[in-house]
Amino acid sequence: MADLKRRNTRQKDAVRHALGEAIGFVSAQQLHLVLKNHGSTIGLATVYRALADLAEAGEADPLQSKDGELLYRACTTSHHHHLICRACGKTVEIEADRVEKWADEVASEHGFTQPSHTIDIFGTCSACQ
């Protein structure tokens, strides 16, 4: 995990770029379709691999959709959470320092170490009422 050699390929860059362009969360399949439509010959498996790499490198933000699909989003800053519209998928990044701390506290109270958490809020945004 530390000494893996990574090469820079145009394919990975393409995925990175397409992910940056995308609004909100997108699935690997959607990205693959977009890239294809733009003339790329990139393979679906490659998109999956690139996204997994980006996620591990902290450049992408993974999220399990309700129906078991794995969605990604370009991740600019540090740790944050999301407020997501159920209808249109619009996403707002939210800071949650208070909740971060709360989560870590709860974990250590119960003797759990290396705490991580999943916090996402869903709702219907003003445009979709």
Next chain:
Amino acid sequence: MADLKRRNTRQKDAVRHALGEAIGFVSAQQLHLVLKNHGSTIGLATVYRALADLAEAGEADPLQSKDGELLYRACTTSHHHHLICRACGKTVEIEADRVEKWADEVASEHGFTQPSHTIDIFGTCSACQ
């Protein structure tokens, strides 16, 4: 959704019971296996359907596992969240009134209505260090 006629079948009861016996979160497949091993001839599809029904009826607690599997847990009380051991799956129910409120506030601040949320904390429990 309101006037659906539901029948009580031994199969559904069996799933309900098996779910109650289970410790922590279990997958539909695991439950199916357990039931089979206890001599039941229940079908896998039926387990899925029963679990979906229970979840909708508020009797079961659904959770997306890291690798896209859908896990369920018997849900006794009201709304609560979970602290889950990454290694052994041990689960602690946690109250999170503060966080509930926070989530609702954040949602309405951004004009989102009908807020719901996913809050789960993962860690390594004391026994699994």
Next chain:
DNA sequence: AGGCTTATTGAGAACGATTGTCAATAACTG
């Protein structure tokens, strides 16, 4: 109780998302 309607079942096929396989390609190294 006996019959009727129709929700539910179970077995397997079908499905969709993801991962594996493997020969061909192309990034880096020296």
Next chain:
DNA sequence: CAGTTATTGACAATCGTTCTCAATAAGCCT
């Protein structure tokens, strides 16, 4: 520029879940 090997892309394979459909059995009615 040649050699090494990570990466690619096409496709098969896998895994969890849902669908299909004939058979079964719940609940209602008389």
